[in-house]
Amino acid sequence: MAGISDNIERLIRDMLETNGGHVKIVRNELAGRINCVPSQINYVLTTRFTPEQGYFVESKRGGNGGIRITKCRTGTGSEFIRNLIEASGERLSESKAEMLMTALVKNGLISVGESRLVRSSFSDKALVRLDPMDRQVIRSNIFKQVLSCLLAEREI
Amino acid sequence: MAGISDNIERLIRDMLETNGGHVKIVRNELAGRINCVPSQINYVLTTRFTPEQGYFVESKRGGNGGIRITKCRTGTGSEFIRNLIEASGERLSESKAEMLMTALVKNGLISVGESRLVRSSFSDKALVRLDPMDRQVIRSNIFKQVLSCLLAEREI
DNA sequence: AATGATAAGTCAAAGATGGTCAAATGTGTT
DNA sequence: AACACATTTGACCATCTTTGACTTATCATT
Numbered sequence: 001m002a003g004i005s006d007n008i009e010r011l012i013r014d015m016l017e018t019n020g021g022h023v024k025i026v027r028n029e030l031a032g033r034i035n036c037v038p039s040q041i042n043y044v045l046t047t048r049f050t051p052e053q054g055y056f057v058e059s060k061r062g063g064n065g066g067i068r069i070t071k072c073r074t075g076t077g078s079e080f081i082r083n084l085i086e087a088s089g090e091r092l093s094e095s096k097a098e099m100l101m102t103a104l105v106k107n108g109l110i111s112v113g114e115s116r117l118v119r120s121s122f123s124d125k126a127l128v129r130l131d132p133m134d135r136q137v138i139r140s141n142i143f144k145q146v147l148s149c150l151l152a153e154r155e156i
Numbered sequence: 157m158a159g160i161s162d163n164i165e166r167l168i169r170d171m172l173e174t175n176g177g178h179v180k181i182v183r184n185e186l187a188g189r190i191n192c193v194p195s196q197i198n199y200v201l202t203t204r205f206t207p208e209q210g211y212f213v214e215s216k217r218g219g220n221g222g223i224r225i226t227k228c229r230t231g232t233g234s235e236f237i238r239n240l241i242e243a244s245g246e247r248l249s250e251s252k253a254e255m256l257m258t259a260l261v262k263n264g265l266i267s268v269g270e271s272r273l274v275r276s277s278f279s280d281k282a283l284v285r286l287d288p289m290d291r292q293v294i295r296s297n298i299f300k301q302v303l304s305c306l307l308a309e310r311e312i
Numbered sequence: 313a314a315t316g317a318t319a320a321g322t323c324a325a326a327g328a329t330g331g332t333c334a335a336a337t338g339t340g341t342t
Numbered sequence: 343a344a345c346a347c348a349t350t351t352g353a354c355c356a357t358c359t360t361t362g363a364c365t366t367a368t369c370a371t372t
Binding site: 058064110113118119123125126127128129130134137138141142144145146148149150 | 273276277278285302304
Binding site for chain 4: 159160161192193194195196199203216217218219220221249250251280288
């Protein structure tokens with residue numbers, strides 16, 4: 001009954017479970033083991049291991065590369081961050097993003113220094129080469145990525 | 157687990173460490189010891205021991221020649237950061253940017269946590285909506301913007 | 313000078329990973 | 343049936359690493 005994706009999901013969850021919430025997989029190797037096409041791993045990762053669901057995924061290509069998956073802790077702070085990720089939507093203006101960063105600082109989830117660096121990373125200045133429309137989309141992506149990284153750091 | 161390049165890198169770093177930041181290697185001899193082709197040494201040197209990362213590499217061919225690697229004293233932190241800004245150019249790949257961030261951490265100019273956040277801000281994941289070409293341009297802009305922020309903090 | 317031995321440098325091809333996207337297929341609802 | 347949504351697949355792309363054939367520079371000896 002369970003589809004291939006369900007199997008992949010369960011497998012990864014098990015690995016995370018027995019591995020302290022942190023695993024590295026080699027996409028093609030895993031695909032071979034499960035007997036599916038490699039890109040199906042991506043499908044599972046993008047639909048079932050998202051930041052909103054409390055996971056942080058990184059990868060590196062080329063020889064000796066791989067995909068790292070981290071399960072984030074579910075504490076009150078994490079909850080707050082997850083809400084921000086959901087709240088930030090598809091597009092994000094600089095001022096809205098700044099407010100969200102301020103909220104993070106106020107809740108002690110990020111230091112003032114860190115927040116300054118992150119702010120500058122998605123400032124209009126950094127993104128000046130993009131059309132204003134694109135800018136907001138990219139800013140939202142950056143924001144979410146940084147927040148999921150923050151979640152991952154709060155991992156056990 | 158680590159690839160050959162990682163081993164070479166670690167080996168050289170260790171040698172530098174135990175040798176006061178200064179070593180001479182003989183390319184073919186080292187390649188033989190590590191069991192790789194000689195040109196792989198060049199690959200490691202050009203990707204992981206660049207001036208931007210605080211290394212100076214000289215070489216001499218012919219009999220009694222060799223390669224000298226020196227870990228540069230980086231002057232003041234502000235100088236180092238300014239150099240990085242200049243060196244980062246118009247476009248920046250993710251892996252190059254990561255190595256520059258590592259150099260910042262090693263020089264105590266940014267904390268590990270901060271660097272993680274900044275890395276994720278310009279990761280391919282965060283910039284995935286952009287064409288690969290644009291991505292590198294924007295990444296360079298973000299990188300410079302963050303570094304300028306860092307510089308500003310130090311000069312207060 | 314000329315020559316041969318000894319290093320290092322360059323560059324492009326091959327290999328090893330992962331990523332993206334859209335078409336095909338399946339599943340459930342109206 | 344028609345539609346919407348989720349899953350499965352495969353062709354093609356991007357990036358990082360490893361390898362090797364060919365080139366260039368320096369030294370030591372004649």
